Amino acid sequence: MDNLQYMPNIPAAKTKRIVIIGGGFAGMKLTYKLANTGYQVVLIDKNNYHQFQPLFYQVATAGLAPGDISFPLRKAFKNEKNIHVRMTTVLEIFPDQNEISTSAGKLTYDYLVVAVGGDTNYFGNKNIQENAIPMKSVSEALFIRNKIIFNYEEALNIGDKYARQALMSVVVVGGGPTGVELAGALAEMKRFVLPKEYPTLDFSQMNVYLLEAGNKLLNGMSDKSSEMALRFLEELGVKVFLHTAVQDYDGTNILLADGTKLQSTTMLWAAGIKANFIPGLDEKMIGRGGRWKVDEYNKVEGYSNIFALGDLALMATEEYPNGHPQVAQVAIQQASLLANNLKAEIKNKTWKSFIYHDKGSMATVGKKLAVVDLPFIKFQGFLAWIVWLFVHLMAIVGVKNKFDVFMNWAWNYLSLDPSLRLLIRPKPVRQDKEAFPWK
Numbered sequence: 001m002d003n004l005q006y007m008p009n010i011p012a013a014k015t016k017r018i019v020i021i022g023g024g025f026a027g028m029k030l031t032y033k034l035a036n037t038g039y040q041v042v043l044i045d046k047n048n049y050h051q052f053q054p055l056f057y058q059v060a061t062a063g064l065a066p067g068d069i070s071f072p073l074r075k076a077f078k079n080e081k082n083i084h085v086r087m088t089t090v091l092e093i094f095p096d097q098n099e100i101s102t103s104a105g106k107l108t109y110d111y112l113v114v115a116v117g118g119d120t121n122y123f124g125n126k127n128i129q130e131n132a133i134p135m136k137s138v139s140e141a142l143f144i145r146n147k148i149i150f151n152y153e154e155a156l157n158i159g160d161k162y163a164r165q166a167l168m169s170v171v172v173v174g175g176g177p178t179g180v181e182l183a184g185a186l187a188e189m190k191r192f193v194l195p196k197e198y199p200t201l202d203f204s205q206m207n208v209y210l211l212e213a214g215n216k217l218l219n220g221m222s223d224k225s226s227e228m229a230l231r232f233l234e235e236l237g238v239k240v241f242l243h244t245a246v247q248d249y250d251g252t253n254i255l256l257a258d259g260t261k262l263q264s265t266t267m268l269w270a271a272g273i274k275a276n277f278i279p280g281l282d283e284k285m286i287g288r289g290g291r292w293k294v295d296e297y298n299k300v301e302g303y304s305n306i307f308a309l310g311d312l313a314l315m316a317t318e319e320y321p322n323g324h325p326q327v328a329q330v331a332i333q334q335a336s337l338l339a340n341n342l343k344a345e346i347k348n349k350t351w352k353s354f355i356y357h358d359k360g361s362m363a364t365v366g367k368k369l370a371v372v373d374l375p376f377i378k379f380q381g382f383l384a385w386i387v388w389l390f391v392h393l394m395a396i397v398g399v400k401n402k403f404d405v406f407m408n409w410a411w412n413y414l415s416l417d418p419s420l421r422l423l424i425r426p427k428p429v430r431q432d433k434e435a436f437p438w439k
């Protein structure tokens with residue numbers, strides 16, 4: 001750490017410096033709200049863009065392009081003089097020195113806000129981790145799209161019926177909103193898109209499975225919504241297995257806990273989340289799911305100037321003893337309150353505690369079908385789908401992105417023929433020296 005240089009090109013702060021790690025829902029909201037305030041803000045993310053995770057499944061199933069749901073961080077804050085954006089990975093926190101180390105050097109802070117979200121949890125199963133495909137980033141969603149298209153190109157060249165069936169079938173694990181949305185979109189690809197592209201393949205061989213270890217889909221939503229989601233999926237042709245845990249997977253053979261075997265070269269893992277980890281703090285503050293225990297102001301247990309927000313934060317309350325749900329609204333509301341509290345600090349005003357206002361939840365099951373649970377009303381079907389479309393369109397960052405998503409949705413709806421099925425693969429990566437001669 002002592003040998004590490006300070007990050008260049010960040011002016012020495014004349015005011016207090018807030019370092020925000022993570023440009024997800026929480027980090028973006030907090031940075032927006034701290035623009036033009038009496039703080040210097042440094043926003044750090046390992047990518048140079050914000051990702052709209054709720055629509056990853058549409059990238060994976062060729063409905064949207066990666067750029068439709070990703071927004072450059074630098075563009076978002078280009079007019080804000082007190083905000084500095086850096087693309088680098090944070091490696092460690094040194095709370096005694098009020099410093100962090102990153103792959104671009106070290107940086108001091110007055111306040112540190114950690115909003116690094118979560119990653120896929122395989123619950124310790126190494127074979128599943130090696131062979132299943134996660135969907136926690138836009139690049140993983142794109143990988144799924146390429147894998148499915150590649151499978152179909154391969155299936156045309158294979159004579160063996162069973163090998164072809166394994167290439168054509170997709171298994172989705174996890175019956176939460178991500179699994180339900182993925183399975184519904186895949187079933188629609190089977191129905192409307194793929195048979196037109198691959199007319200010589202027998203699509204009765206393509207199975208879309210959705211496996212859920214619990215006793216219902218969309219756990220956390222109303223019984224009515226989970227029953228309707230099950231019905232909608234079955235009507236679309238998805239084979240839904242409840243009470244079904246995956247025990248092993250070698251890349252083709254899936255072993256279920258009851259001994260049943262399925263075959264697919266594509267198992268999509270949407271079954272678990274664990275918080276991302278940055279070392280350096282006393283690990284006593286790490287709770288269930290790797291989340292960081294925080295107080296009612298999102299202050300990390302045992303530290304006076306370090307905060308955790310969103311999926312990373314574990315704020316145990318009477319209503320949420322295991323922490324709030326890991327959803328976008330919690331991240332946004334916590335960030336918004338922390339920004340107000342940090343602004344109050346400048347004026348020597350008292351801080352407010354976090355209270356979560358649950359605005360409801362929703363999931364789409366396919367074109368024209370969704371389920372919506374609002375605090376005052378629950379409904380399913382076409383109207384729910386319209387509400388789902390509107391809410392997601394409004395939530396996407398950037399006018400251009402909103403327009404692109406709207407146009408893609410309109411095209412896909414009218415033509416039943418999403419146009420994003422190119423299989424573009426990079427050439428083998430050049431040696432570092434060749435690609436970056438100054439290194």
Ligand SMILES: Cc1cc2nc3c(=O)[nH]c(=O)nc-3n(C[C@H](O)[C@H](O)[C@H](O)COP(=O)(O)OP(=O)(O)OC[C@H]3O[C@@H](n4cnc5c(N)ncnc54)[C@H](O)[C@@H]3O)c2cc1C
Nearest residue numbers: 022024025026045046053054090116117310311326327328
């Ligand atoms: C497929 C999918 C679908 C979802 N659908 C919904 C939905 O429909 N509705 C809903 O409310 N929620 C949904 N969620 C959950 C929602 O996206 C999360 O709750 C939300 O993104 C949490 O926000 P966050 O700011 O805590 O973390 P994130 O949005 O995950 O942001 C974390 C950021 O930290 C960065 N980062 C991580 N580690 C480092 C590091 N070491 N150094 C620098 N940067 C780092 C990452 O690049 C990322 O930009 C979905 C999640 C997924 C994965």
